Amino acid sequence: MTTPSPAPTSLMANAIRALAMDAVQQANSGHPGMPMGMAEIGVALWSRHLRHNPANPNWTDRDRFVLSNGHGSMLLYSLLHLTGYDLPIEELKNFRQMHSKTPGHPEYGITPGVETTTGPLGQGLANSVGMALAEALLAAEFNKPDAKIVDHHTYVFLGDGCLMEGISHEACSFAGTLKLNKLIAFYDDNGISIDGEVVNWFHDDTPKRFEAYGWNVIPHVNGHDVDAVDAAIVAAKQSNKPTLICCKTVIGEGAPTKAGSHDAHGAPLGAEEIAKTRAAIGWKWEPFVIPQEVYAAWDAKEAGKRFESTWNDAFAQYQAKYPQEAAEFTRRTGKKLPADWAQKAQAIIAAANERAETVASRKASQQTIEALAAVLPELLGGSADLTGSNLTNWKASKPVRAAHDGESGIQWGNHVNYGVREFGMSAGLNGITLHGGYKAFGGTFLTFSDYSRNALRMAALMKAPSIFVFTHDSIGLGEDGPTHQSIEHVSSLRLIPHLDVWRPADTVETAVSWTQAVEHHGPSVLIFTRQNLLFSARTDAQIANVAKGGYVLRDWNDDIVARKVILIATGSEVELALKAVEPLAREGIAARVVSMPATTVFDRQDAEYRERVLPKGVRRVAIEAGVTDFWRKYVGLEGGVVGIDTFGESAPAGVLFKHFGFTVEHVVETAKAALG
Secondary structure (H helix, E strand, O other): OOOOOOOOHHHHHHHHHHHHHHHHHHHOOOOOHHHHHOHHHHHHHHHHOOOOOOOOOOOOOOOEEEEOOHHHHHHHHHHHHHHOOOOOHHHHHOOOOOOOOOOOOOOOOOOOOOOOOOOOOOHHHHHHHHHHHHHHHHHHHHOEOOEOOOOOOEEEEEEHHHHHOHHHHHHHHHHHHOOOOOEEEEEEEOOEEOOEEHHHOOOOOHHHHHHHHOOEEEEEEEOOOHHHHHHHHHHHOOOOOOEEEEEEOOOOOOOOOOOOOHHHOOOOOOHHHHHHHHHHHOOOOOOOOOOHHHHHHHOOHHHHHHHHHHHHHHHHHHHHHOHHHHHHHHHHHOOOOOOOHHHHHHHHHHHHHHHOOOEEHHHHHHHHHHHHHHHOOOEEEEEOOOHHHHOOOOOOOOEOEEOOOOOOOEEOOOEEEOOOOHHHHHHHHHHHHHHOOOEEEEEEEHHHHHHHHHHHHHHHHHOOOOEEEEEOOOHHHOOOOOOOOOOOHHHHHHOOOOOEEEOOOOHHHHHHHHHHHHHOOOOEEEEOOOOEEOOOOOOHHHHHHHOOOOEEEEOOOOOOOOEEEEEEEOOOHHHHHHHHHHHHHHOOEEEEEEEOOOHHHHOOOOHHHHHHHOOOOOEEEEEOOOOOHHHHHHHOOOOEEEOOOOOOOOOOHHHHHHHOOOOHHHHHHHHHHHHO
16 A cells, blocks of 8 residues: 655645635634635644644643734644644534634633634734743753753744734834744735725834844745745744744635635635635535545644654753753643642741731732742743832842843843833733743733733633732822822722732731732732731731631621621721721721732632621621722622722822721711611
């Protein structure tokens, strides 16, 4: 029996075109144009360069591939299916259907081989910058002159839409500054978006733009010539800069009447056009039928097995020479915390309790980071140009810097200066987190979480354990005024599913929030103050209950039985609740103070615990320097809320808190009104 000869690259590319147009047609929705236009680019990269193992999508030293123009998801699904991932043809037939592994946009954790969730344009590109940064840092940290265990590329496909998004500027400027030479991007220059020809609204000189960023640019590549794309990739790998390969393509290539038009962008081609396309490209097979010779040409399972086996042999030699480093690398890339983490975490919390300091929670955060860095070498901090205000650095932190002129790689560090790039930082954090090897966090002012918001949402969607630090959390910011004072931000962040939001009240709660974020299997937001917060003494049981998101900090005075009220507060307002207890007692009202640093975590507790903390039938008052509506879920319409539903003012913090009613007197009056 003779082995069939390898399919020519035209057949390999046309298999992508056929699968894309057939799947979109069957789903009656989707984007066939981009997969058909980038088919040859996919052939060049995936069949000649991409180091991956379909049998083990999580192999540590695999190349990362990101489809930033995620609407063209059928390109990625076709590549995964054809190369041998666990994505059978039935899943492609179920494109965009309920519970399939082929959703409308690629989703991390749903489809084997998908490295990140993409769709919001530009974010995949920013994720890829984070992945390339993680690779460079791990290589600088673990590779030895005689042993390389980290040596892979990050490849990203992107289109005009990605480059129009502002995040592309943030991410690509940053990548060029750090000379992330293992990052190779393919620009699908087809000149078409949903509204038509982009020249009418996007006329940038993209090559010059990227040259200005410090990238290596390879312009004028025929994106339909596999050998030309292949040669560009070979050249890109020789550069000591990130590379943009500008591929001129035709959207919907192969479709006789719709190619080159926005009609091919985001809708099925239609049965008639598909029939004409089959004839035009010589594809004689029925929908979803791929000939064996094409499967054989695409099959990457044996090559992937060899790639991983070769790496395993190299790692075994590394392990023999450098056992401690190998053990640490295995732990960190396996996303495991140190064996003694639980004890170390408790010690960090206990130390904060023993210090009993009254400091700003941003300072308490820095103290906790200092302690965490001593036990978590994977801690990778950073800030969007506000390090001295966010306090995200620590004594032993070392800034990440670009390699010296003429060199490749990076100067290792564990603190990243992201510059004024809040969105790019947050999406980059997601890329670092998804890559593995580091526990990454980045900081900015809370009001600028608006710039970061969609990256936070994507982290939550992926359940990626990124840590977002936001300081200057309310009108307590003071003189900088309403542009910088967060009013609605805390509550709005709590509305994002799967996102844990912590607003701690003092040093102990800050330490707990940090340790919980480190342990959490999803993203966390840590929100800290500019102003000092009063330390509160706690029992061991109370300290343990902080991790439950809400707990009784001060209980009722049992001598007062006539009227009872529960004061629920977070952050800086916990001190205000505590100070209201005695004045309420003088009014014959027993007040329980519930500190609720993380409503999202409290809501996950069992009903019995939540009832113990917030028993039914007792009137409640919530106190937080932010919008009031969120708290109605806890206090009801009959309860009270001390909050702020306007924007702030420019004045010293103390003046502002008094002006907006954050006083003991107002809390007492609100409690009395709630009790009737």
